[in-house]
Amino acid sequence: MSNVATKYMGLELKNPIIVSSSRLTRDLEGLKRCEEAGTGAVVLKSLFEEQIDVESDRMVGDLNFDAYTDAYDYFNEKSRDYYIDEYLELVESAKKNLSIPVIASVNCVSDGGWIDYAERFEKVGADALELNVFIIPADVDTPGEYIEKKYFDILKKVKKRVNIPVALKLGSHFSGMAHTMKRFGLEGADALVLFNRFYRPDINIENFTLKAGQILSAPQEMGLTLQWIAILAGKVKSDLVANTGIYNGKDVVKQILAGAKAVELCSSLMKNGLEVIPRMVEELSQYMERHGFESLDDFRGKMSQESIDHPETYERSQYIKSIVGIE
Numbered sequence: 147m148s149n150v151a152t153k154y155m156g157l158e159l160k161n162p163i164i165v166s167s168s169r170l171t172r173d174l175e176g177l178k179r180c181e182e183a184g185t186g187a188v189v190l191k192s193l194f195e196e197q198i199d200v201e202s203d204r205m206v207g208d209l210n211f212d213a214y215t216d217a218y219d220y221f222n223e224k225s226r227d228y229y230i231d232e233y234l235e236l237v238e239s240a241k242k243n244l245s246i247p248v249i250a251s252v253n254c255v256s257d258g259g260w261i262d263y264a265e266r267f268e269k270v271g272a273d274a275l276e277l278n279v280f281i282i283p284a285d286v287d288t289p290g291e292y293i294e295k296k297y298f299d300i301l302k303k304v305k306k307r308v309n310i311p312v313a314l315k316l317g318s319h320f321s322g323m324a325h326t327m328k329r330f331g332l333e334g335a336d337a338l339v340l341f342n343r344f345y346r347p348d349i350n351i352e353n354f355t356l357k358a359g360q361i362l363s364a365p366q367e368m369g370l371t372l373q374w375i376a377i378l379a380g381k382v383k384s385d386l387v388a389n390t391g392i393y394n395g396k397d398v399v400k401q402i403l404a405g406a407k408a409v410e411l412c413s414s415l416m417k418n419g420l421e422v423i424p425r426m427v428e429e430l431s432q433y434m435e436r437h438g439f440e441s442l443d444d445f446r447g448k449m450s451q452e453s454i455d456h457p458e459t460y461e462r463s464q465y466i467k468s469i470v471g472i473e
């Protein structure tokens with residue numbers, strides 16, 4: 147078996163596979179199952195900023211569960227008073243019962259009062275904090291700089307309060323994306339998790355209602371992540387973690403070749419079971435043996451944009467016209 151260990155945000159992971167924040171990581175039993183399956187680390191189900199800042203009754207009333215997948219699990223299946231104390235207890239018991247790194251997660255949209263609680267995650271033993279920053283730039287009157295500033299305000303304030311590493315889990319809705327990602331690194335983001343998969347709305351055409359689109363990702367969605375990990379690798383200070391559409395060991399190999407430190411996943415595990423994890427580790431290990439790689443560092447970034455002969459290939463944004471036969 148090859149050495150598949152990796153260092154992520156300074157944490158030692160026995161392999162680069164991380165179970166991402168989801169219903170798989172919402173309680174101790176689930177977390178133990180993930181560890182038994184062999185995952186390198188876990189990101190706990192997110193605590194929502196609104197759970198810290200707002201009355202639960204009001205919050206539950208405001209949320210449309212059909213339309214908000216990350217929150218759906220959480221509020222629909224857990225009791226309403228699953229507040230910060232319960233969350234901190236979960237972090238604490240995860241730390242006591244697991245030997246792999248435990249990453250706490252907050253789903254947030256502002257630099258408001260919730261940040262006062264950030265250090266409590268550290269106090270109860272979280273090895274790191276992942277911030278799932280969820281700001282959809284949907285307001286036609288709000289310019290991009292204003293929205294980007296919110297991300298930076300959140301990051302800076304959280305970094306002031308905690309000593310553990312902080313990862314930003316982001317969507318791909320940024321203009322000047324590479325530059326913005328570089329600045330996140332300069333402002334202290336220890337890692338960038340690229341990309342979160344946001345809720346996608348669908349329309350019921352018969353009764354004119356909105357419903358959630360596909361909740362779980364599909365393997366073909368991985369391309370966007372692969373492209374941006376490859377573009378950013380070696381150019382930003384933050385560790386890069388690939389997320390969305392990772393289904394098998396080959397996907398893990400591709401993301402490491404692109405430059406990722408680790409991968410996060412949950413859809414493939416929900417669809418195909420936790421046994422996907424040992425299969426991925428095995429496939430990764432076999433690949434390394436086939437190519438004579440002794441560690442992940444031996445091939446990490448080998449296919450990043452700065453390492454390949456035709457770096458512009460990662461920037462082709464249109465179909466290559468000659469291939470599709472269009473003038």
Ligand SMILES: Cc1cc2nc3c(=O)[nH]c(=O)nc-3n(C[C@H](O)[C@H](O)[C@H](O)COP(=O)(O)O)c2cc1C
Nearest residue numbers: 166167168191192216278343363390391411412413
């Ligand atoms: C049912 C469900 C619940 C999720 N809940 C959270 C959450 O609480 N916090 C979070 O950061 N991401 C959440 N996610 C997003 C996943 O962690 C992950 O980023 C996304 O599904 C893309 O990865 P995948 O393609 O492996 O599914 C959730 C995803 C699903 C499907």
